[in-house]
Amino acid sequence: MIGEIDLDKAKKAIGDRSQFIHGDTAVAYGALLAGCRFFGGYPITPASEIAEKMAELLPKIGGKYIQMEDELGSIASVIGSSWAGAKAMTATSGPGFSLMQENIGFAHMSETPLVLANVQRSGPSTGQPTLGAQGDVMQVQYGSHGDFAAIALSPNNIQETLDLTIKSFNLAEKYRTPVMLMISADLGHMREMVEIPDEVETFERKEPKVSPEEYIPFGKGEYGKEKVPEFGIFGKGFRTYVTGLTHDEKGFPATDDQEDHDNLIRRQVEKITDDREELTDIERRRLDDAEKVIISYGITSRSAMGALKEGRNRGEKLGYLRLKTLWPFPKHVIKEISEQVDKIIVAELNLGQIYHKVAEHAECEVALADKIGGEVHSPEEILAEV
Amino acid sequence: MIGEIDLDKAKKAIGDRSQFIHGDTAVAYGALLAGCRFFGGYPITPASEIAEKMAELLPKIGGKYIQMEDELGSIASVIGSSWAGAKAMTATSGPGFSLMQENIGFAHMSETPLVLANVQRSGPSTGQPTLGAQGDVMQVQYGSHGDFAAIALSPNNIQETLDLTIKSFNLAEKYRTPVMLMISADLGHMREMVEIPDEVETFERKEPKVSPEEYIPFGKGEYGKEKVPEFGIFGKGFRTYVTGLTHDEKGFPATDDQEDHDNLIRRQVEKITDDREELTDIERRRLDDAEKVIISYGITSRSAMGALKEGRNRGEKLGYLRLKTLWPFPKHVIKEISEQVDKIIVAELNLGQIYHKVAEHAECEVALADKIGGEVHSPEEILAEV
Amino acid sequence: MAEEQKFETEEKVERKQKTGMINAKELEEKYLRKGMMPHIFCTGCGIGTVLGLTLRAMEEIDMDLDNTVFLSGIGCSSRLPGYIDVDSLHTTHGRALAFATGVKITNPDLNVVIFTGDGDCIGIGGNHFIHAARRNIDITVIAVNNYIYGMTGGQVAPTTPEGDYATTAPHGNVEPPFDMSEMAMSAGATYVARWDLTKPVQPMKSIKEGLENKGMSFIELLSPCTTAYARQNKVGDIQEFWEWYDDRTMLAEEYEFEEEFSPMEEWEEIKEKMKIGVLKHEEKKSLGERMQEKIEEVKI
Amino acid sequence: MAEEQKFETEEKVERKQKTGMINAKELEEKYLRKGMMPHIFCTGCGIGTVLGLTLRAMEEIDMDLDNTVFLSGIGCSSRLPGYIDVDSLHTTHGRALAFATGVKITNPDLNVVIFTGDGDCIGIGGNHFIHAARRNIDITVIAVNNYIYGMTGGQVAPTTPEGDYATTAPHGNVEPPFDMSEMAMSAGATYVARWDLTKPVQPMKSIKEGLENKGMSFIELLSPCTTAYARQNKVGDIQEFWEWYDDRTMLAEEYEFEEEFSPMEEWEEIKEKMKIGVLKHEEKKSLGERMQEKIEEVKI
Amino acid sequence: MRKDIRLCGKGGQGIMLSGFVLGKAASVFHDYNAVQMQSYGPEARGGAARSEVVISDEEIGYCGLYQADYMMVMSQEAYNKYNEDLADDAVLLLDDDLVTEVEHDYIGVPCTAIAEDIGAKIVANIVMLGAFNEAGDLVPHDSLEKSVEDSVPSKFKDLNLKALNRGVEKAKEKI
Amino acid sequence: MRKDIRLCGKGGQGIMLSGFVLGKAASVFHDYNAVQMQSYGPEARGGAARSEVVISDEEIGYCGLYQADYMMVMSQEAYNKYNEDLADDAVLLLDDDLVTEVEHDYIGVPCTAIAEDIGAKIVANIVMLGAFNEAGDLVPHDSLEKSVEDSVPSKFKDLNLKALNRGVEKAKEKI
Amino acid sequence: MIEVNEKYCKGCNLCIEFCPRDALEPAEELNEKGVHPPVEVEDRCVNCHLCELICPDFAIIVEEEEEV
Amino acid sequence: MIEVNEKYCKGCNLCIEFCPRDALEPAEELNEKGVHPPVEVEDRCVNCHLCELICPDFAIIVEEEEEV
Ligand SMILES: Cc1ncc(C[n+]2csc(CCOP(=O)(O)OP(=O)(O)O)c2C)c(N)n1
Ligand SMILES: Cc1ncc(C[n+]2csc(CCOP(=O)(O)OP(=O)(O)O)c2C)c(N)n1
Ligand code: SF4
Ligand code: SF4
Ligand code: SF4
Ligand code: SF4
Ligand code: SF4
Ligand code: SF4
Numbered sequence A, B: 001m002i003g004e005i006d007l008d009k010a011k012k013a014i015g016d017r018s019q020f021i022h023g024d025t026a027v028a029y030g031a032l033l034a035g036c037r038f039f040g041g042y043p044i045t046p047a048s049e050i051a052e053k054m055a056e057l058l059p060k061i062g063g064k065y066i067q068m069e070d071e072l073g074s075i076a077s078v079i080g081s082s083w084a085g086a087k088a089m090t091a092t093s094g095p096g097f098s099l100m101q102e103n104i105g106f107a108h109m110s111e112t113p114l115v116l117a118n119v120q121r122s123g124p125s126t127g128q129p130t131l132g133a134q135g136d137v138m139q140v141q142y143g144s145h146g147d148f149a150a151i152a153l154s155p156n157n158i159q160e161t162l163d164l165t166i167k168s169f170n171l172a173e174k175y176r177t178p179v180m181l182m183i184s185a186d187l188g189h190m191r192e193m194v195e196i197p198d199e200v201e202t203f204e205r206k207e208p209k210v211s212p213e214e215y216i217p218f219g220k221g222e223y224g225k226e227k228v229p230e231f232g233i234f235g236k237g238f239r240t241y242v243t244g245l246t247h248d249e250k251g252f253p254a255t256d257d258q259e260d261h262d263n264l265i266r267r268q269v270e271k272i273t274d275d276r277e278e279l280t281d282i283e284r285r286r287l288d289d290a291e292k293v294i295i296s297y298g299i300t301s302r303s304a305m306g307a308l309k310e311g312r313n314r315g316e317k318l319g320y321l322r323l324k325t326l327w328p329f330p331k332h333v334i335k336e337i338s339e340q341v342d343k344i345i346v347a348e349l350n351l352g353q354i355y356h357k358v359a360e361h362a363e364c365e366v367a368l369a370d371k372i373g374g375e376v377h378s379p380e381e382i383l384a385e386v
Numbered sequence C, D: 001m002a003e004e005q006k007f008e009t010e011e012k013v014e015r016k017q018k019t020g021m022i023n024a025k026e027l028e029e030k031y032l033r034k035g036m037m038p039h040i041f042c043t044g045c046g047i048g049t050v051l052g053l054t055l056r057a058m059e060e061i062d063m064d065l066d067n068t069v070f071l072s073g074i075g076c077s078s079r080l081p082g083y084i085d086v087d088s089l090h091t092t093h094g095r096a097l098a099f100a101t102g103v104k105i106t107n108p109d110l111n112v113v114i115f116t117g118d119g120d121c122i123g124i125g126g127n128h129f130i131h132a133a134r135r136n137i138d139i140t141v142i143a144v145n146n147y148i149y150g151m152t153g154g155q156v157a158p159t160t161p162e163g164d165y166a167t168t169a170p171h172g173n174v175e176p177p178f179d180m181s182e183m184a185m186s187a188g189a190t191y192v193a194r195w196d197l198t199k200p201v202q203p204m205k206s207i208k209e210g211l212e213n214k215g216m217s218f219i220e221l222l223s224p225c226t227t228a229y230a231r232q233n234k235v236g237d238i239q240e241f242w243e244w245y246d247d248r249t250m251l252a253e254e255y256e257f258e259e260e261f262s263p264m265e266e267w268e269e270i271k272e273k274m275k276i277g278v279l280k281h282e283e284k285k286s287l288g289e290r291m292q293e294k295i296e297e298v299k300i
Numbered sequence E, F: 001m002r003k004d005i006r007l008c009g010k011g012g013q014g015i016m017l018s019g020f021v022l023g024k025a026a027s028v029f030h031d032y033n034a035v036q037m038q039s040y041g042p043e044a045r046g047g048a049a050r051s052e053v054v055i056s057d058e059e060i061g062y063c064g065l066y067q068a069d070y071m072m073v074m075s076q077e078a079y080n081k082y083n084e085d086l087a088d089d090a091v092l093l094l095d096d097d098l099v100t101e102v103e104h105d106y107i108g109v110p111c112t113a114i115a116e117d118i119g120a121k122i123v124a125n126i127v128m129l130g131a132f133n134e135a136g137d138l139v140p141h142d143s144l145e146k147s148v149e150d151s152v153p154s155k156f157k158d159l160n161l162k163a164l165n166r167g168v169e170k171a172k173e174k175i
Numbered sequence G, H: 001m002i003e004v005n006e007k008y009c010k011g012c013n014l015c016i017e018f019c020p021r022d023a024l025e026p027a028e029e030l031n032e033k034g035v036h037p038p039v040e041v042e043d044r045c046v047n048c049h050l051c052e053l054i055c056p057d058f059a060i061i062v063e064e065e066e067e068v
C-alpha cells in the first residue's frame, strides 16, 4: 500500500514543510510519513489529538480511520488491520493502555507489527487526566501476562517525536512486533517547530517468497532476520493460521508441548534482546570527565539538560545520559557508565520505575529524583539528588 | 456480616474437617472461612473451580455469587461489593488478569479491600490454558498504569493455600488494599490433604468512629494504622465520594493539584512499603552454613526442596529460601542473605521476573533457573544452575 | 403524556404543588455537597438540569439519602455523583453498571442510581449495559445523551447522528447511531423512558417512576452539549437546540399513529425520528428477588 | 421455510443436487487443513455439523479461498477457523468482531467470516457484537449457541435458560437469558437467521445468504453440547436434544401466527419459545460503502 | 519412604477418581503425606488421561515423579505415551485385555472383564486400584477401603467395595 | 539569550492562540528555538488559562519557566493565580481595564478597548500580543506579522494585522 | 417573585427562552462571570416554576408568597 | 451407497437417528475409538444425503452411483 507516490500524498496532506505543532500532531505526521494507513482508536485525554489528526488526514489519502467502541476493540482492530496488510497504529493513555494489555499480549504472541503511542498522564486510575507523567514505562514490559520482550522509544522534543514515530513503524515491521512510543502529556501538548522531512526511510514488511506450503509463519526467517519470520499478509494465498495459543512454527496449536512453547517464546524474546545493542539509542553529554551522571528520558531529560548546565556552572562534574530506547533496556550502557562514574541519578516522572532497572545493572550508587503530580522536574529538583 | 455463628455456617457448608482437595477448592474454603461473602467472577481455566465452589457454597450461607459478563465486570462488581460492606473476591488467570488491570488500578486508587486469586497459566496470550506458570508475578506490581504498591502472596502447598487465602483477606482489610494470591495451575489442580481450622483469626474492617462530617476517607487513619484510613461502608451515613481521580483527603477531585496527588499516592504506597518487614513471610532452610542459596516461591519451591535435598546429598553447601510474600518485595531479606552466600539461584516458571528484583538487591552473583512451557522444574534442572 | 405538552392552568397549579415544594436553594442545601457549586458544566449544558430534575424526583419519593448510592463512569455527566451528598462511586469509563451490580447484590436495601453518558453507557460500557438490563437488576440508570463525547472535547459517539460532525468525524460521521432506549428494551430493562429537556416535568416524573420500579429502569435524557456538540454542528444557541430536538424526536404515541396512518413517503422521513415518552413499563422479577428466592431454597 | 420441514421427494432430489455436488471427503480435501482431522469436538457435538454446513455453503457460492479470512474468539466453536484452510485469526475471548473490523476495513475485498460461541459473542464479546451490528459492517457471523460455556467445562452462559444447571449455577440458573438474534436485529444487523441443527438444509441456506449479504449477517445456530450442557441438564442422548429443541423453539411464521390467534394461556407458554427462521433480511449500506464514499469525497 | 505412582488410561475410565481415592486413602485415612497431580489439555477430550500420586511418610518436596516406581495402565495408548520414565524395577499393573503390546515386566489384571463380571464395567478402575494397591503395597488396605466408601455415592458403595476386593484377590493370585 | 514568557487570561480570550502565534513567529518565521506549553485541567472550562513560551537562540533544555521574565495578563484572576514567580525586572503587560489590582510594575495596554475600537473584541489578544512583543522585544516584528497571517483564517487577516499594529503603537507610546 | 443567584448564573438564557409568559429578560449589567443574568419583568409571572426547573445552575427560585 | 470413514466416526448415532428411511444401524464391532460406527441396511437408502449433512465428523459419504 505504500510507495513513493503515497509519500507524496502524505506530505501533501500534511501541508507546510515547517510547522509549529504539538507532540500529538507530530505522532500523526510521523505515522503518515512512515506509511501508516490505518488508525483504530478510542478518545482519551491527552492522546485524542492524535486520533483527531488521523481522522482528518487519513481519508484524504485513502487510509482508514475508525473510532472503535473501546480500547479493547481499538487495539484489536489494529492487529486485524496489520494482518490485512496495513501499517497500523493506535494511540491511548494510561487507562486505555491498561485495557489493551490482553490484546497487546496477543500481538506479541502472534508477532504482529503495530505501533502504539501512549501519551502518558498522571495515574494511577483516572488520576489527573490532563497532566503529564512517565508512570507507564514498566507496564510496557510487564503489563500483560506471561513473558515477552517489548520495544519502547521515548523522544524528548517534537521533531524527535515525529522521527521516532517513523522509527517505531520501521522497528515494528523489522521485528514483526508491537512497538510502543512513550511520551508524556507534557510533550503531547507541547509545541515546537518541526521540519517535515523530504525523504523518509521506511522499512517494508518482509513477505514470504516461498510457496504457501513452504512458508513458516512462526519460525525462522528466511530473507530478513533469522529469528523474525516473514509476514504472509491475508489475502495472498498463504492461508496462515494465527492464534494466541502456543503454536508450532506452522501456527498450529501446541498447547500441551513444553518444547514448542519454549522454542516459540524464547525466539520471540530473543529476536529483540539479541539486538539489544543495535536497538539502543542513547544521547550522551559531558560524560568524558563526569563523576556523576543524570539518567533520564522523555520530557524529564529537558529538565536534566537544565540541571546539567546549572550543575556544571556550579562546578559539579556532571554528565547526562538520555535513553531514547527504554526497552529492550540498555543494560550494557548502564553497566558501562556505572563503571566510570561514582553516582547515577535517575530522574523520572513517577515513584521510581526505570530506576529499578538502572539499580539492577549499575555497579555504582544510584539515586532517584522522582516526581509525581503532573509537573515536570525543575532543574533544581534534580540537582537536589546529585 | 461475619461473626462466630457465621464461621460455623461456613464450616458446615465446607463439610468434613479433613479433606483431600485441590488448590482451587482450598482458595474457596479459605475465602469462606475468612468471611468472604461475595464472589464476582468469570470462568477461565484453571481458576474456574474456585468460582464453581463459591457458586455452590455461598448461597447456602446467604452469600452472593455472580458470574459477570467479563473480567472487567467481575473485578468491578467486587469493588462495588466491598464498598457495600462485604469481604469480596474474584479469581482469574492471565488473560482475565490482564483485562482487570484498569480496575485493579481503581481499587488501589480508591483503597478498596478485596482479594484476587490469580491461578497462573502458561502465557503470554491464550498460551497453554491448562498448564501452569509463574509468569504474572511482575504484572502484579506493574500491570496497571501509574504508581502503586501491591501485596501478593504465594503458597506452595494446599494447606498453605487455604491459610494464605485467609491471610489475604486479613491483609486486604488491614491495609484497605487489593491483595493478590498468586498460585500456578499446578497448585490449583493439585490435591493434598488439608485440615479445616476450627478457629479462624480474621481481621475486621475498621469503620470510622467519628461523625460523617469529621470522617476522612482518604487520609490519615485514626483507629488503626496511621496511613490507612477507616472504611466508611455505603449505607451507613458517611456519604463518601469515591473516585479514581486524584482526590483530597475528603475524596474530592483534585486533578490540578501537584501536592494533593503527591500526598495521596505516596501515602497509598507507603502504607504498604513502610510495613515491608512486617509483611514479609519467608521460609528458610539450611541457611546456617549455606554457600549458595536457591530462592523460589510457589510450586517451584517444591522442586527447590528436591534440589536442596539432592544437592546436600552431593555435598553442596546449599540453602533454600522461599518467598511467601512476593510483594512488597522483601528486598531486605535478599540483601541480608546475599551478604552471607556466594551465589543465589532464582528458580521460577518464567523467563526471569522475580529474578530481576533479586538481582537488583543482591550483592552476590545471581543465577536464573528459568523454565516455561507448562512443566515444573525437576530438581536436576535447578541443580544445573547451582 | 401528550396532554402535558400544553401549559393549561390546572396543570400549572398541579405542577406548582409538585415542584414548588422545594426550591432550588433548598434543593442545594438538602441534596448537594457543600462548596461544590457552581458546578463545572458549561453554560447552558443540560447536565445541570438533569441534576435538578433528579433531585426533585428524589424529593417526591422522599428517598432515604443515607441508604442511597449514586454511581457513574467517566464523562461530563459522570461527574454528577460528586455533587450529590450521598455515598457515591465515580468509577472507570463505562464500568459503572458492573460496579453497581456488586453494590446492589451485596446490599439489596440500598437504592442504586447511575448517571452515565452516551459514550460511557453504550460506547465503552455497552456490554455491562445490556447485561444489567438482561438481569433486570433493581437499579435506575439515568443516561445523559448529548450525542457526543463531551468531556474529552467532542469526539464522535455511538449515538452521533450520521452526517454530524465531531473532532474524530471532521468530514461527517459515517456510522449509523444507536438507539439506546431501544437497546435497553431489547436487552430486558423493565422501565424505559426517553425525553428531551424541553419538557422538564415528564423526565422528572419518569425518573420518579424509574426509582420506584423494582427492576432495571433506564431513563434516557437528550441533553444539549452547548460546547463540544454545538460548536461543531453549528447549533448557535438554545433556540436552535430546540429546533434540533423538534426535528429529530416525536412523542411515541404520535409516532405510532404516524406509523399506522401516514403515507409512505412521509413515513420514510418520520421513521428516522426518535420516539420519546415512556417506552416500556413492565413487571418482572428483579435479579435480587430471584437470587433471594434461590438463597431461601438452598440455605443451610 | 416451513415447507422444507417435510421430506418430499422433489425436495430430496433438489437437495441432492445442491449438497451432493461435493461429498464429505471432497469437502475435507478441498477446505480443511491437512492432518487436523479428526477434530477435537466431542461425540455428537453440533460444532462439527456447523463446520460441514458452512463449507457446503461456501462451495455453493464458490467462495475464493485465497481471499477469505475466518476469525474467532475463544471457545470450542472458536476452534473452527483452525480447521479451514484459509487465512485465519484465532483471537482473544470475545474480541473477534473487533479484529474483524480492522481486517475488513483495511481490505474490503476480503470475505470475512467469524465463528463464535454464545459466551464469546454476547458474554464477554457483547460490546463488539452490538457495535459491529450497528455499523452494519460487511461480515458474516456464525454463532454457535450451545447455551453454555463449553470449552471451560460447563459454566453458565448469558444464553443459559433460567432454571437450567451449570457448574457455576449448581442450584439452577437465576438469570434470564439473552436472545442473541433479537439483539443482533435491534443493534442493526441486516441479515439475521436462527436455526437448530435438526434442520440442516435451512441453516446451510442461511449461511449462504449471509455470505452473500452486503452488510452484517448474523446466523445463530442452536447446537447441542453433548458434554458440558447435556451432562448437567440430564439430556441423555441426541433424541432428548431433539425434544429439547422441539420444546423450546418454533418456526418464526408459526410463532407469529400463534401470537395473533392462540388463546391467552396457550400464548403465555408459547411466548417463551425461540423463533427460528430467517428473522430479518434488509438492504442497507454497509460501513465499508459509507467509508468509501467519504474517501471519494475528501481524497486529495 | 517415597512412592512415585502413575495411573493412566483413557478419558472416561475413571483414572482421576482412582488417583483421588488413592491419595485420599494415604493422607486422610492414613498418616502418610500424599500429593495428587493430574494433567489434561484442552485437546485431552477422550485422549490419554494421567494422574500421578506421590505418597510418603516424610514431607513431600518435589511433587512430580522422579520416575514412576508404580504404574497402573488401562489403555494401550496410555502405555505408549507414558511408559518412558518407568523405573526398571517398577511395579507395573495393566489390564492385559486392553494393553497387549508391552515391553516391561508386568502384572496383568483383566479388570474390565472382572468389572463386567460383577455387573458394571464402570468400576474397572476400582478393580484395578485394588489390585494395584495390593501388588504395590501402597497404603493399608482398610484406608483404601474407607477412601473408596467416602468417595463414591452411597448407593454404589457395595459395588465399589466388591470391585476393590476382587482386585485385591486377583493381585494376590498373581504375586 | 533565553526568554521565559507567560501569557495568561481567562478561557475564551485567545491566550492559547497568542502563545501559538508567538512561538511560531520565533521558530518558523525566525531562527530562534521556541517551545510553547499550555495547561488546562478538566476543571479549566472558563477558568484561568495559561500558555507559556520559551524563546532562545540556543537549544532549549528545561521547557518550564525558570521565572517569568515576560508576562502578559488579560484577567485579574489570571494575574492573581500566576504572578507568583514573576521576575523582579520582568516585562509585565496587562489590560489595565481588566486587571486593576497589581503589585508589580507594569505597562498597561487597554487591549480590549482597542480591539472594540477597531471593531472586534475578539482580537484583543492580538492587540496585546503586538504590544507585548514590542515592549519585550521578543521576536522581530515582521516574523510576528507573518505568523499572525499564517495563523488566522484569511478573511480575518487584515483585521488581525491591524490589531497587531495597534498594539505595537500603543506599546511604543508607553515605553 | 423570581430570585436569581447571580453567583451561579452562567447566562445561558434558558429561563428566559423557556418562560411561557415572557416574564424574564436579561439584566443590563454583567455579573462577575461576565454574563447577563435574568431579571423579572413585572406582573407577568404566573409561578409556573418552569424557569426554576430548567435552570441548569440552581440559580433561579420562584417564590410563591405573592400569590397567597 | 453409504461409505463410513471409521477413523473419524465418534459414534454419536446422529446419522442413524436422522435417516428418514432407517437405512443405517450401528455396526456390531467397535472401531478403534471404541464405538460402533453405522452400517447400511440394504436397499433402504434413497440418497437424501441427510446423514452426510448432519454427521459432525465428516465420517459419512453418500455415493450416488447406484441411482444412475
Ligand atoms: C478507559 C478510558 N478510555 C477513555 C477515557 C477518556 N474519556 C473520558 S470521558 C469520555 C467520553 C465521555 O463521553 P460520554 O460518556 O458521552 O459523556 P459526556 O462527557 O458526553 O457527558 C472518554 C472517552 C477514559 N477516561 N477511560
Ligand atoms: C479473557 C478470557 N476470559 C476467559 C477465558 C476462558 N474461556 C475460554 S472459552 C470460554 C467460554 C466459551 O464459551 P462459548 O463462547 O459459549 O463457546 P463454547 O465453548 O461453548 O463453544 C471462556 C470463558 C479466556 N480464554 N479469556
Ligand atoms: S462539554 Fe458539553 S456535555 Fe460537557 S459540560 Fe460542556 S456542554 Fe455539557
Ligand atoms: S464441550 Fe460441548 S461444545 Fe465443546 S466440543 Fe464438547 S460437546 Fe461440543
Ligand atoms: S415561574 Fe413560569 S412564568 Fe414565572 S418566570 Fe418562571 S417560567 Fe416564567
Ligand atoms: S437558566 Fe439559570 S443559568 Fe441560565 S440564564 Fe437563567 S438563571 Fe442563569
Ligand atoms: S453421524 Fe458420523 S460420527 Fe456420528 S455415528 Fe454417524 S458416521 Fe459416526
Ligand atoms: S442418504 Fe438419506 S436415506 Fe440414505 S442413509 Fe443417509 S439419511 Fe438415510
Ligand SMILES: [Mg+2]
Pocket (backbone or CB within 6 Å): C075, C117, C118, C119, C144, C145, C146, C147, C148, C149, C150, C157
Ligand atoms: Mg456524551
Ligand SMILES: [Mg+2]
Pocket (backbone or CB within 6 Å): D075, D117, D118, D119, D144, D145, D146, D147, D148, D149, D150, D157
Ligand atoms: Mg457456548
